[in-house]
Amino acid sequence: MRVIFYDEGSCDALRVDELAEEVQRVSGLVVEVRGEFVSEKRGTPYQFRTDEIGMVSLFFAKARVVDPLSRVQPEREPTPVEVAAERRALETPGRTSVGILYDGGAVQCLLGSMLPESALDDCHIAITGRLLGTYMADDRRWHAHTVLLGEPNIISTAGLVQAPARPREYYQGQAMATTRLVPREVVEAELQRRLANRMLLPDDPRLTQAAIGCALQAIAFHLTGEAFCEVPTCRLYNARRQEELIRSQCSPEAALCPKHEAFFRQLREAANE
Numbered sequence: 388m389r390v391i392f393y394d395e396g397s398c399d400a401l402r403v404d405e406l407a408e409e410v411q412r413v414s415g416l417v418v419e420v421r422g423e424f425v426s427e428k429r430g431t432p433y434q435f436r437t438d439e440i441g442m443v444s445l446f447f448a449k450a451r452v453v454d455p456l457s458r459v460q461p462e463r464e465p466t467p468v469e470v471a472a473e474r475r476a477l478e479t480p481g482r483t484s485v486g487i488l489y490d491g492g493a494v495q496c497l498l499g500s501m502l503p504e505s506a507l508d509d510c511h512i513a514i515t516g517r518l519l520g521t522y523m524a525d526d527r528r529w530h531a532h533t534v535l536l537g538e539p540n541i542i543s544t545a546g547l548v549q550a551p552a553r554p555r556e557y558y559q560g561q562a563m564a565t566t567r568l569v570p571r572e573v574v575e576a577e578l579q580r581r582l583a584n585r586m587l588l589p590d591d592p593r594l595t596q597a598a599i600g601c602a603l604q605a606i607a608f609h610l611t612g613e614a615f616c617e618v619p620t621c622r623l624y625n626a627r628r629q630e631e632l633i634r635s636q637c638s639p640e641a642a643l644c645p646k647h648e649a650f651f652r653q654l655r656e657a658a659n660e
């Protein structure tokens with residue numbers, strides 16, 4: 388089994404070589420880094436058949452969540468502008484869509500359909516700047532995720548920043564801003580500066596550490612069907628809040644718990660045999 392990363396290259400702060408090296412060191416597995424997933428699987432964008440890239444662009448446009456409160460999205464035909472934006476993102480290395488939530492299940496299904504049966508022994512991890520969500524029945528709304536587990540696993544750099552809940556002061560500050568005559572960007576910048584040690588920011592160098600944790604979760608899931616750990620300082624902890632994410636991935640106490648340390652040690656020993 389190999390671990391294969393597919394890097395869209397849309398997040399400058401994510402150091403993919405360091406991510407690959409650390410995953411190799413911890414797991415002992417052979418790790419490869421390839422280009423953006425769709426291009427890798429379908430040939431470079433310029434080698435797409437015209438109808439094929441059109442279909443994939445249309446698919447992404449259709450996978451946009453337009454009503455975050457409704458499980459079933461309204462039946463609609465995406466606009467030509469939306470389809471063209473998706474096409475540009477696919478054809479331009481390093482580009483991604485910003486500020487749009489996609490149906491993560493649909494996107495994972497599309498990418499999964501491009502993986503041949505023979506490739507499924509390997510652990511495939513696509514890295515994207517797209518924000519991916521699933522509908523949660525408990526509070527009846529769509530939620531963004533840091534990582535979607537499955538074939539392929541998908542780590543979302545936008546999700547690492549936006550999915551886990553930010554500190555309460557962040558939301559209080561935002562709410563207060565609406566009552567003050569201060570531009571939203573100014574308040575946002577001030578809050579980000581003030582709370583930087585308690586939440587990940589866009590282009591945050593700590594994104595690499597956080598992505599390493601997601602990749603280890605993906606490997607554990609691939610091999611055992613169990614990705615997450617209950618120990619709040621373990622790299623496999625499923626953080627719901629930014630402060631939990633930073634504690635489990637980027638703080639001095641972040642480390643594999645004894646159980647998962649043993650799990651990865653066994654993997655390394657098996658790989659060395």
Ligand SMILES: [Zn+2]
Pocket residue numbers: 616617618621622623624643644645646647
């Ligand atoms: Zn653990």
